Amino acid sequence: MTNLVVGLGMRYEKADNLLQLALELQAARSGLSLADIEEKFGVGRRTAMRMRDAAMRNFPQMEEVDTGERTKRWRLPSGTLDRLVAFTAEELAAIEGAINLFERDNREDEAAELTTLGAKLRALLKPDVARKVEPDLEALLEAEGLAMRPGPRPRIEISVVGDLRQAIKACVKVKLQYRNRKTKKVNERLVHPYGFLHGHRNYLVAFHENPKANFVVLFALPHIESLEVTDEPFTRQPDFSLDQFAARSFGLFQGESFKTVWKFAPEAADDAEEFIFHPSQQIERQPDGSLLVTLHAASDLEMAWHLYAWGDKVEVLEPKGLAEIVHGQRMSWGTTP
Structure with a gap:
């Protein structure tokens, strides 16, 4: 434990990053490469090397994995960190939130899988830890407001x-x-x-x-x-x-993609800027405060369904066909989605 404390005090690493790296090294059955560490922690190659070296100093059990590849990979044997692993109320609440989302979206099989996982994780909690976590978990779930919301959803076997x-x-x-x-x-x-x-x-x-x-x-x-x-x-x-x-599509319907440009009114621009409408989108603020959103996708019908929610706060500049669908149905809602 002394070595761990010394390692956590290193100039280049924070305690949470080193512990997280150790957890990742134990969880990765095929090990982690330097490139994996760079990607997971958003660091450069030199910092990734320092993190790997810090893990090696603090966990002598760390071993190099022989994968038959030129790229070197390292891992920690299973069970190395068992006594250091704990589950917070926030982590358990995230699982409960995901369960509610799956149930809301009619994905009951996946909800059941996560429910089983949550039960297994709670079973691993020590009694004294469980007593501390449970009240926080209940408070988080109540604050999240993610209980099943009523609304139409298809029946699925x-x-x-x-x-x-x-x-x-x-x-x-x-x-x-x-x-x-x-x-x-x-x-x-x-x-x-x-x-x-x-x-x-x-x-x-x-x-x-x-x-x-x-x-x-x-x-x-x-x-x-x-x-x-x-x-x-x-x-x-x-x-x-x-x-x-x-x-390829704005929603789920597939088809030929096309370029579309939407103009959000100045009073709705801030709200629109917070949305990711599509991975291909490009946004541009205009001098008058309005917002232009340009994207390439298919399914004008699903675009129209979404744009209806913005009422007269959005204008479709192109293509003409989508503009005709949307503009004739626009309402003045008074507020943005």
């Missing part, structure tokens, strides 16, 4: 999501009995499940194996009547990225 998640991990094909939104007819679809997109609706992202399709599409989870997980494996498209797929 949890067993369907569970089966799909297993198929995603195993990379095996799935036969869906899928109901068409317009015709209501149920057809079989053979798909390669890649992942999920969650928003005001919840979708399966999957490669549709069909001579007329053979590309990645969205399947609404509430429209999956039933499914069969097959034993037939599939190879995921190596160039497919779920993040890039999602970023």
Whole structure:
């Protein structure tokens, strides 16, 4: 313990960074490289080297991992920090908040997983620590105000999501009995499940194996009547990225992206500037105090749904089609979202 105190007093490192690094070194089964330390702590190479050296001095158990790569990696053996690890009320409250968010978004299977994790973490607390944490946790949860808020959400069979998640991990094909939104007819679809997109609706992202399709599409989870997980494996498209797929659209609907420019009135500019409307956005303040937001994405309908909430405090400068959808429905709400 004396060595730890000496290390924490080093000129180049703060106590919390050194302890956090040690926790990361124990959690990383394949170890951490200097580049990993740079990225995780936002430091340069020389500082990353000092942090690694400080960990080595204070934790002689630290070992180099043989990965067969040229890049060197280090880790701490499992159990090294068990007596130093504790859970704060803030950390437990974050888990409870995430559970509430999952439940609100109709993602009950993931909420159940986090509930189990939270129970395991509480079981690890010593009785005297638990007595101190519980009152703070209750106060934080009450202050958070993240209790289930009423509102519409689609019905989803949890067993369907569970089966799909297993198929995603195993990379095996799935036969869906899928109901068409317009015709209501149920057809079989053979798909390669890649992942999920969650928003005001919840979708399966999957490669549709069909001579007329053979590309990645969205399947609404509430429209999956039933499914069969097959034993037939599939190879995921190596160039497919779920993040890039999602970023093509303003919301969830996929299509050809286009440039759009919105002008927020001066009285709404400060509020609009606090939003990240899309990863591609560029913002520019104007001399009169208004705000221009430029982005490239698909789905003019979902853009319109969002822009309606700003009422007459926003003007669509381009494209003309989106402007016609939005401007005819604008209201004077008096306040911004």
